[in-house]
Amino acid sequence: MDNRVEISSFLKSRRDRITPEQAGLPVYGQRRVPGLRRGEVALLAGVSVEYYTRLERGNLAGVSDSVLDAVAKALRLDATERDHLHALARAANTGPSRVRCRTTQARVRPSALRIIEGLHDQPAYVRNNRMDILAANALARALLQEMFEQEPVNACRFAFIDPRATRFYPDWERVARDAVGVLRVEAAKNPYDRELQNLIGELCTRSDAFRTLWGAHAVHVYADGTKRFHHPVVGEMELVHESLSLPGDDGLSITVHSAEPGTPSADALKLLASWATTENQESAAAQADTER
Template identity: 45%
Template sequence: MTAANQELADFLRRARAAVDPARAGLPADGRVRRVPGLRREEVSLLAGVSTDWYTRLEQGRRITPSDGVLDAVARALDLDAAGRAHLGHLVGAPGGRGARGAAPAQRTRPGLRQLMDSLDGQPALLLGRRTDVLAGNRMAAALFTDFDRLPARERNYARWVFDTDEARALFLDWEVQARAVVENLRLEVGTDPGDRRAAELVAELSAASPEFRRWWAEHRVHQRTHGSKRLRHAIVGELTVDYETLTMPGDPGQTLFVYSAPAGTASREALDLLASWSLTSRPRV
């Protein structure tokens, strides 16, 4: 079984096991359930497909279903929008991109870097494939870490979150933030199961972190579009920052994260103080 087919089989089995049969509207049939969640024949019933067809799909067989059939399977498995997109990616159907060839190295457009630098009071990070950090402005370096100072191989957000004591000390809700990183990386890897560098990153983090290894095995996916982070910063103390994400036109593999705090709040005052401090701290090279 190929890596892509194995990913599909694993995702479907775990999604099926997570569905409560009673909440799915299935009547009790008196049969003893030896495994949690739905049986394959119940998924096929809810999705309106044959049990044989669904079994072949879950076994990772080469099938190209329509978007409508994938929508029906997603509803039967109670998948959210990220889960539905992940399913499409793994199947390689019209709704997903499926496996692709080797992608070129990502570059930051000069205009985009200028835009990030102009957000003088707002931390901004540009993430690429596999959570590689492509660029960050002065405030992002002050709030998180200066990725530009790290060796090129270490300029990766997931690696920083799981491999450094700095990140564990910074995030008050480290487990929440780290799990979201895993689930977002799962979604990203699903768009290109043959990505060798992504596989190497996953292998390294799995070997180094029991938390990463456990959460990766759950095969949950999540797309970060907005949210918040609770921090305990060494310079300005505790603060909460909200973030919004922007996908770059012309390169959907790049995502801009912009962090802010509401005016008049202690968190906004902390960001302003951090902005002043970063102007007098050592210059970036």
């Protein structure tokens, strides 16, 4: 990805969404832009129009953190968006010759595998920042069984390319926006990750929805929240998810899903666990018969 294009598009998209009234600025005459003018952002950020124009043209090389924070405040960026702007600036100051191009898949440490496998009543898996699922316990495989039918297992690819995803996620639009936002954050942090760029290119080519959302330049950090699932066996569940970073494993995290006790979702999750156990036992028995 072209870092300058990313910077320019991001800043302009954020400038376009703020009206002068929201920024506390007077409005004179007819306006030809949907949001703030460059000069108005420059005024709010305390920099010259020429300097801000340079920034919006994609040149963040040598820009101080204080100026970035002033621009972020002027554009009313939230914490995730502000961090994204700083990540774009770091990439601009580093350049491709000094960035390690990541192309290999990270290995999941045995200790992390033991953690997720020990959670028998909660779906848990290890993922990277490209949303590849690298390891999962039995209940997570049962919950995401349709996703696991594809290799490699990737949550974004499933959401945008598999037609079953819109049924599996009752709130598909929100899931889709969040997934694109996660990739956008990762692309700013690691702009020369070839596997990430290949994934983004594939999704832009194969999914109109992804291409449209990618053009909106929204950013998102996957941490905690609730998500609804419509499982083909046990029906609808609303599960809470927590994402915990693995220290020492760059970009890897453990995601755990759980249900509020005493809810229909908790009953459905127990039913799913029972079904998964039966499926695994039958599969093991069939494998044993084959080896005899």
